[in-house]
Amino acid sequence: MEQRKPEWLKIKVQANDEKNDVERILGKLALPTVCKEARCPNLMECYGRRTATFLILGRNCTRNCQFCNIQNGPPEPLAPDEPQRVAQAVVTLKLDHVVVTSVTRDDLPDGGAGQFAAVIAAIRRLNPDATVEVLIPDFQGERTALQKVVAAKPDVLNHNVETVPRLYPTVRPEADYHRSLTLLARVKEDNPQILTKSGVMVGLGETEDELIAVMKDLRTAGCEALTIGQYLAPSRYHHRVVAYITPEQFKRYEILGRELGFRHVASGPFVRSSYRAAEAFSAF
Numbered sequence: 001m002e003q004r005k006p007e008w009l010k011i012k013v014q015a016n017d018e019k020n021d022v023e024r025i026l027g028k029l030a031l032p033t034v035c036k037e038a039r040c041p042n043l044m045e046c047y048g049r050r051t052a053t054f055l056i057l058g059r060n061c062t063r064n065c066q067f068c069n070i071q072n073g074p075p076e077p078l079a080p081d082e083p084q085r086v087a088q089a090v091v092t093l094k095l096d097h098v099v100v101t102s103v104t105r106d107d108l109p110d111g112g113a114g115q116f117a118a119v120i121a122a123i124r125r126l127n128p129d130a131t132v133e134v135l136i137p138d139f140q141g142e143r144t145a146l147q148k149v150v151a152a153k154p155d156v157l158n159h160n161v162e163t164v165p166r167l168y169p170t171v172r173p174e175a176d177y178h179r180s181l182t183l184l185a186r187v188k189e190d191n192p193q194i195l196t197k198s199g200v201m202v203g204l205g206e207t208e209d210e211l212i213a214v215m216k217d218l219r220t221a222g223c224e225a226l227t228i229g230q231y232l233a234p235s236r237y238h239h240r241v242v243a244y245i246t247p248e249q250f251k252r253y254e255i256l257g258r259e260l261g262f263r264h265v266a267s268g269p270f271v272r273s274s275y276r277a278a279e280a281f282s283a284f
C-alpha cells in the first residue's frame with residue numbers, strides 16, 4: 001500500500017504573474033516543457049522564476065518507463081522550425097542558462113540527436129551568451145548519434161541513470177544501466193570540456209549501498225554533477241513509492257556524493273535533474 005506523504009513533501013509555492021507570462025510565451029511559440037508534460041512538482045516555482053525545461057521532438061515517447069508521466073504514443077513528425085522557436089523563447093524569457101530535453105525517439109535513425117544539435121546551434125546563434133544544457137536519452141547506445149550532440153558543444157550534457165541497476169527491469173525495462181554509463185564516459189572521451197551530469201530518483205526500493213555503488217560508477221564514468229530527488233508516482237498505474245526519503249538522508253547522500261568527488265551534488269526531496277540548473281552550472 002502507498003504510504004502517506006510526509007509533511008516535507010507538501011508544496012507551499014503560489015502561482016504568480018511570472019508563471020502566467022512564461023505560459024503565454026511558451027504557448028505562443030507552441031513549445032511544450034517537461035515541467036508541464038511530466039507534471040513536475042516544481043512547476044510553480046520554476047515558471048515563477050522564469051525558467052523552464054524545453055521538451056523537443058514531440059510530446060509522445062516511444063518508451064514506457066514505469067516512473068515517468070510523459071505519454072507513450074505514436075511519435076510526431078520532426079518540426080523543422082523547432083530549433084528556431086526554442087531559440088526565440090530563450091530570447092524572450094531572457095534565459096542565461098537553457099535546459100533542453102526530449103522524449104525518447106527510438107523510431108528515428110539517430111534517436112533525435114540531429115535535432116538536439118540543431119537546437120543548440122539555433123540557441124547559440126540568437127543567444128551567444130547563454131549556456132546550454134541538454135538532458136538526452138541514450139540513443140540506444142549509438143555512438144554516432146551521441147557524437148552529433150557532442151559536436152554541437154553543449155556546456156553541460158546530462159543523462160540520467162534514474163535508479164540502481166537491480167531495479168532497471170521493473171523501472172526502466174527498455175533501458176540499460178551500463179549503456180547509460182558508457183554514454184557518459186564517451187562524452188568525456190570525445191570532448192572533456194563538456195561537463196557531464198546525471199540524476200537518480202530515490203524511494204523506488206534501492207538501498208543506500210546500492211546508491212553509493214551507482215555514485216561510484218558515475219564517478220568512474222567521469223560524471224561531474226549529480227542530482228538526487230524523491231520519486232513520486234505520477235499515478236497508481238506507475239511504479240509505487242517504496243519509501244519517502246527523509247531530508248536528513250538526502251543531506252547524507254549529498255555529503256557522500258561530494259566525498260566521492262562530484263563537483264556539484266543537488267540532493268533533496270524536490271530535486272529534479274533540471275531543478276535550479278542555472279545555479280548548479282554556476283557552482284561548477
Ligand code: SF4
Binds near residue numbers: 040042044052274
Ligand atoms: S525542476 Fe525542471 S522539470 Fe521541474 S519545473 Fe523546474 S525546470 Fe521544469
